[in-house]
């Protein structure tokens with residue numbers, strides 16, 4: 057008799073795309089990091105908004121990013137708020153800055169990097185990981 061019991065699959069809090077963020081998640085699905093960019097003044101806008109915070113233009117277009125960033129700050133949460141994250145400790149939650157603009161902050165996780173190797177301005181590159189069935193997220197790892 058087979059008595060093997062498989063662990064239940066844990067899901068992180070799942071993205072809930074709306075009208076403004078649907079393009080972002082569609083890009084992630086195809087392993088492309090997209091940000092809104094103002095067609096009038098060129099400013100990148102993240103999180104996506106209906107208008108440019110610099111010139112108030114409503115002419116914004118999804119634009120593919122290089123995927124390169126630098127590390128701004130990070131933490132390794134000791135009391136995660138969600139069972140998914142508790143099951144994946146330790147993990148590094150971080151704010152990175154995409155190289156296309158200063159500031160252009162992005163909240164993510166750092167992967168493939170020992171805690172001792174983390175430092176401010178560490179060069180990073182995006183990596184798309186399926187963290188649960190059907191859920192891919194844009195995470196960052198040290199640049200090669």
Ligand SMILES: [Zn+2]
Nearest residue numbers: 094097108111
């Ligand atoms: Zn603008």
